[in-house]
Amino acid sequence: MKLATTTGDFSNYTVEQTKAMEYCATAGFRYLDYDFGSDFRRKNGAFSNEDLDAYADIIKRKADELGVRFIQSHAPMGAPIAPDNAQFIADNKRCIDFCAKLGIDKIVIHSGYEPGLSPEQTFLRNRDFFLPLLHHAEKYGINILVENFNIRCIENLYWIDNATDLLKMIECVDHPLFHAVWDAGHANMQKMSQDEELKILGKHVMALHVQDNMGNDDSHVAPYFGTLSLDSLMHGLIDIGYNGYFTFEASNILLSADKRTPYEKDKRVWKAPLDIRIKAENLLYEIGKSVLCAYDCFEE
Template identity: 30%
Template sequence: MKISTSIHMFNTDYPIGEAIRRCKAAGFEALDFNYTDYVPRLIGMSWAEEERWAQEIREAAELHGAVFAQMHGPIHGAAFDSMQPGLDLDTYAAYSERALRTAAILGASWVVLHPGNRMLAAAEPSAKQLAFNRNVYLRLLPVMEETGVGVALENMFDRPRGGGRSVRSYCAAAEELAELVASLDHPLFGACWDTGHAHMQGLRQGDSLRVLGALLKAVHIQDNHGLTDAHLLPYQGTIDWKEVMSGLAAIGYQGDFTYETHGYFRPVPLELMDSALTFAVSTGKQLDGLFQLESTGTRQLIG
């Protein structure tokens, strides 16, 4: 697997070209662009301005021999009836379409988006949630086919939120995510597995990954202690990483190993960031070694 990272260990005021350079110099083989962090700024931009901005980022990546493989698109909010300021269903769809076009300029193959509850305050049957989410994301299919960029829908979580909160988050379970992606029935729709979300949900990640199987196209690799979405580097929390790598190997995962670990990086002073990035690459290579061992064992078992 290629060891990859989101570049949002650096905040949005940090020069993007310099962030790309430092990640590439540390040994990352691919990058994830954190489009979602720029949405408050992009809301005030025309598409022509965003297009020029995206082209500048592409040129900076090419200058440093870096490639963007995936991107995190806009986040709609806690639920589709409780969206982020400035968004409703129509504007969320519009900015998701813009994210797909920006991803195409950057050369990224997948944009990660969130499925979610139709309503924040009420639990609804899974079938109703499925139908609603399916309709939301099918709106993007014409632009997906035009650009060739896919949408990977991410597993969510609900268990630790607000202590006794009873409303479930749709697609907190791998079975729901697999059902939604399969219902979209198009090769440009896939799944993204966030290891931190799964750990907070208390899932056996190997079993969940086997449920997704070939639907899995991207990952968000992060650790936590099962209580908050901490976005730590692997081994800094309590995730069983051997189980995760075994699950990825069992399904023959072909994508990148992409960190979403800003919780680890952001407290690090800028003058120590290069050392932190290099250590993160070393950690990824160690985990890739586990993946390769598990893959070899799986192939021998099948053979």
């Protein structure tokens, strides 16, 4: 397995994906997950008024310069099954088009949920959202991946937070390009057995979001910073014959400054300096390498 991480790790340090790519590469990562969410929030990058082909060329040239490659991506957050979701569908199609330009064959797109819907209604509403995107993705052979969310905690609001239900939705949508990304941290919040959950999804697991937490909050910290059973995760991946990337989504290895109490008179050390953040990113890489080496499956 090869290690990867998201360009979103540096969204608090730069508004430019090229800079985020550079910082990830400096930390040791050679395989990257393109974070469309950063572009979407700022209306820059893939969501700027710039020609999409021209912007893709900038990213490709930077990737070649750094010796990195994009191997998956994550679409922006939104309201997938809202009645007025036409623009959001168009936004996701734009992401798919951009993936094709970069040679990315997997994009994670969140499923939607609304109060009062049963699981079956939720699956059907999501099918209506995903099918137009899947038909668009067919042009390029790009897989759309849906993930298990964190633990359900709002009364009368159902969302997909376990492998069994995730598989049911994949089977409901019933498309050869529709599969799963397994979020290990989300499963950890429910104290699920990672290996048993992964066996339920089997061949549908095409990507990972590896992150940790203490089981009570979706912290997105690095492994060993929380209670995630890495052994259970690794056994599950090996048992299902997973041959994808070991992709981190642990952007809070150092908590972002906006979550920290500020001292209004002086903020010199309120935000971790960039060089410290890059060293933390390198620690993330070394943690991943250690885990994969322990199971004799690390690849450069």
